Amino acid sequence: MQQILPAISLEVTVLILGVLMLFAEAFAKSADRSHMARYAIAVLAALIGFSFFTQSAPTELTGYWKFYSVDATALFFKRIALGTTIVVLVMALEYRHVLQKYIPGVEAGQGTGEFYSLPVFICAGLMFMASAVDFILIFVALELVTIGFYVLVAYMRRNMQSLEAGVKYLILGALSTGFLVYGITWIFGLTGETHLDAIKHALTTGFTAPSAIAEKGLGGLQGNEAALLFGIVLILIALGFKIAAAPFQLWVPDVYQGAPTPVTAFLSVGSKAAGFIVLVRVLDVFLAVPAVAGKVTALLAIMAAATLLYGNLTALTQDNLKRLFAYSSIAHAGYLLMAIVAMSVQPALAKEAVSFYLAGYLLMTLLSFLILIIVARHSRGDELHHFNGLAKRSPFLAFAMTIAIASLAGVPLTVGFIGKFLVFKAAIASGHWALICIAIVAVAAGFYYYIRVIAAMYWQQPNESAPIVIAPLSRLAILILGGAILFLGVYPKPILSQIKEPPQAPRQQ
Amino acid sequence: MTLTLNHYLLVSGLLFTIGFAGVMLRRNIITIFMCLELMLNAANLSLVAFSRFNVGPDGLPNFNAQVLVFFIITVAAAEVAVGLAIIVALYRARQTTHVEDINSLKF
Numbered sequence: 091m092q093q094i095l096p097a098i099s100l101e102v103t104v105l106i107l108g109v110l111m112l113f114a115e116a117f118a119k120s121a122d123r124s125h126m127a128r129y130a131i132a133v134l135a136a137l138i139g140f141s142f143f144t145q146s147a148p149t150e151l152t153g154y155w156k157f158y159s160v161d162a163t164a165l166f167f168k169r170i171a172l173g174t175t176i177v178v179l180v181m182a183l184e185y186r187h188v189l190q191k192y193i194p195g196v197e198a199g200q201g202t203g204e205f206y207s208l209p210v211f212i213c214a215g216l217m218f219m220a221s222a223v224d225f226i227l228i229f230v231a232l233e234l235v236t237i238g239f240y241v242l243v244a245y246m247r248r249n250m251q252s253l254e255a256g257v258k259y260l261i262l263g264a265l266s267t268g269f270l271v272y273g274i275t276w277i278f279g280l281t282g283e284t285h286l287d288a289i290k291h292a293l294t295t296g297f298t299a300p301s302a303i304a305e306k307g308l309g310g311l312q313g314n315e316a317a318l319l320f321g322i323v324l325i326l327i328a329l330g331f332k333i334a335a336a337p338f339q340l341w342v343p344d345v346y347q348g349a350p351t352p353v354t355a356f357l358s359v360g361s362k363a364a365g366f367i368v369l370v371r372v373l374d375v376f377l378a379v380p381a382v383a384g385k386v387t388a389l390l391a392i393m394a395a396a397t398l399l400y401g402n403l404t405a406l407t408q409d410n411l412k413r414l415f416a417y418s419s420i421a422h423a424g425y426l427l428m429a430i431v432a433m434s435v436q437p438a439l440a441k442e443a444v445s446f447y448l449a450g451y452l453l454m455t456l457l458s459f460l461i462l463i464i465v466a467r468h469s470r471g472d473e474l475h476h477f478n479g480l481a482k483r484s485p486f487l488a489f490a491m492t493i494a495i496a497s498l499a500g501v502p503l504t505v506g507f508i509g510k511f512l513v514f515k516a517a518i519a520s521g522h523w524a525l526i527c528i529a530i531v532a533v534a535a536g537f538y539y540y541i542r543v544i545a546a547m548y549w550q551q552p553n554e555s556a557p558i559v560i561a562p563l564s565r566l567a568i569l570i571l572g573g574a575i576l577f578l579g580v581y582p583k584p585i586l587s588q589i590k591e592p593p594q595a596p597r598q599q
Numbered sequence: 600m601t602l603t604l605n606h607y608l609l610v611s612g613l614l615f616t617i618g619f620a621g622v623m624l625r626r627n628i629i630t631i632f633m634c635l636e637l638m639l640n641a642a643n644l645s646l647v648a649f650s651r652f653n654v655g656p657d658g659l660p661n662f663n664a665q666v667l668v669f670f671i672i673t674v675a676a677a678e679v680a681v682g683l684a685i686i687v688a689l690y691r692a693r694q695t696t697h698v699e700d701i702n703s704l705k706f
Binding site: 225226229230233237240241244247248250251253254255256257258260261264265267268269271272274275276278279282283284344347348 | 608628642649663686689
C-alpha cells in the first residue's frame with residue numbers, strides 16, 4: 091500500500107478540527123450548533139479512510155520521534171479512537187435536547203458547542219496514547235483524555251447528579267494521576283530513563299548485572315527489587331482506576347449514572363481502551379524483568395478475579411440501566427485483565443485477545459448506549475422498566491438491542507463470543523485454572539442480568555404506546571454497529587489480520 | 600552534613616503520604632484538592648532530585664526528568680482550572696463543599 095503521509099498527521103488534523111470547533115462555538119452567528127457535530131463526524135470519517143494511506147511500518151526513531159512510534163497495532167487503535175468519537179458525536183446529537191435543559195441561560199441549540207468539540211480533543215489524546223512509547227507522552231496524553239472527561243462528566247451544570255459525578259471523577263482521577271506520576275518517578279529513579287525501551291534495557295541488564303548501571307551514581311538504588319515493585323504497584327493502582335478494576339472501581343457506578351449518557355458511553359470505551367493500551371505497553375517492560383514478573387502476575391490475577399466477581403455479582407440486582415452497564419463494564423474489565431494476566435507466558439496470544447476484545451467491546455457498548463439514549467429520550471427515563479415492551483414500540487430498536495446484549499453476554503455468532511473465546515484461550519494456554527473457574531461463574535451470572543433486559547423488551551407490556559422516531563444518522567449508526575457485531579462474530583478475520591503482530595518486528599532503540 | 604538523594608526522597612515521601620492521608624481523611628473538597636496537588640509536587644521534588652543525582656558521563660544531570668516536571672506542572676495547572684470550576688459550580692448548586700452533603704447518587 092502506498093504510504094504518503096506520516097501517521098502523526100492524523101493527530102494533528104484532529105487537534106486542528108477541535109480548535110476550529112471551539113472557534114465556531116465562540117464566533118458562529120447561527121444559534122444552532124448541531125451542524126458542528128455533523129461536520130466533525132464527516133472529517134473524522136474521512137480520517138479513518140486516510141489512516142489506510144499513512145505510514146504504518148516502524149521507522150528509525152530520533153529526536154522528538156523517540157516519543158512516538160507507529161506500527162499496525164497503533165494504527166488499529168487510532169481507528170478505534172476515531173470510530174468511537176464518531177459514534178459519541180452521533181449520540182451527542184441525539185442527546186442535545188436533554189442536555190439543553192440543564193445548561194443555564196441559553197436559547198435552543200446554543201451552548202452545546204463544547205460538548206461536541208471536547209470529544210474531538212479526547213480522541214486526539216487517545217490517538218497519541220496509541221503511539222506513545224515514552225512515559226512523558228503517555229502521561230500527557232492520558233491527562234488530555236482525563237481532563238477532557240472531567241469537563242464532559244460535569245457538563246450539565248444545573249443537574250445535581252452530573253455535578254456530583256463530575257466532582258467524584260475529578261477527585262479520584264486526580265488521585266490516580268498522583269499515583270501514576272509518583273510511580274513514573276520511581277521507575278525513572280531506578281533506571282534514569284523515561285523511554286519504555288530504554289527502561290526495559292536498563293531493567294533487564296541492571297537486574298542481572300547490577301554493575302552495568304552502577305556508574306550512574308544512584309547509590310544503593312539500582313537493582314533494588316523493593317523500590318522497583320513500589321514503582322510498579324503505584325503505576326498499576328493508577329491504571330486500575332482508569333480501567334475500573336477492583337478494588338479501584340468504586341467511582342464507576344456513580345460517575346456512569348450521573349454523567350450525560352454519551353459521555354458515559356465514551357468513558358466506558360475510551361477511558362478503558364486508554365488504560366489497557368498503556369497497561370499492555372507498560373507490562374511489556376515490567377514482565378521482562380524476571381525478578382518481579384511473578385509477583386506482578388500474581389497481583390494482576392487477584393485484581394482480575396476480584397473485578398470479575400464484583401462486576402458480575404453486583405450487576406444482578408441493578409434496575410437502572412446506566413448503572414447496570416457500569417457494573418457490566420467493570421465485569422468486562424475483568425475479562426480483559428484475565429487476558430493481561432496471561433501476558434507473562436503467552437504475550438502474543440494475550441495481546442491479540444486484548445486488542446480484539448477491546449474492538450468488540452467498543453461495538454457492543456456503543457450500540458447499547460446509543461439505543462439507551464434514544465429510548466430514554468422517548469420514555470423519559472433510563473430505568474429497566476422504561477424498556478418494557480420495546481419490541482412492540484420499535485421492533486428495530488429492540489432487535490438491535492438484543493444483538494448488543496447478546497454480544498455483551500457472549501452468545502455465539504457475535505463479536506463478544508469471539509472476544510471471550512480468545513481471552514479464555516490465552517488464559518488456558520498460560521494455565522491460570524483458578525481464574526478460569528471464576529470467569530466461568532462470572533459468565534453465567536452475566537447471562538442472567540443481560541437476559542433481564544431482553545425479557546423486559548419482549549415479554550412485558552409497554553408503559554406507553556407512542557412510537558419511537560429515530561434520526562437518520564442514528565439509524566445508520568445502529569445499522570453499521572449491529573451489522574459489524576454480527577459480521578465480525580462470524581468472520582473475525584478483518585480485525586485479527588490488523589492486530590496480528592508481524593513476526594519480525596524488532597522495534598528500534 | 601551533606602544532603603544526599605535519600606534526604607530528598609524522604610521529604611518527597613512525607614509530602615506524598617501527607618497528601619494521600621489528606622485525600623482520605625479530610626471532608627472539605629477544596630482541602631482534598633490541595634492535598635492532591637501536594638501529591639503531584641512530591642513527585643516533582645523526587646524527579647528533580649533523581650535528575651540531579653543521576654549524572655551522565657558528560658557531567659550533566661539527566662534532563663528527561665526535568666522536562667517531565669514541567670509537563671506535570673502544566674498538567675496540574677490545567678487540572679486545577681477545571682477542578683475549581685467544577686467545585687464552584689457545585690457550590691452554586693448546593694451551597695456546600697463538604698463530601699457528606701454530596702449524596703444524591705445512591706451507593
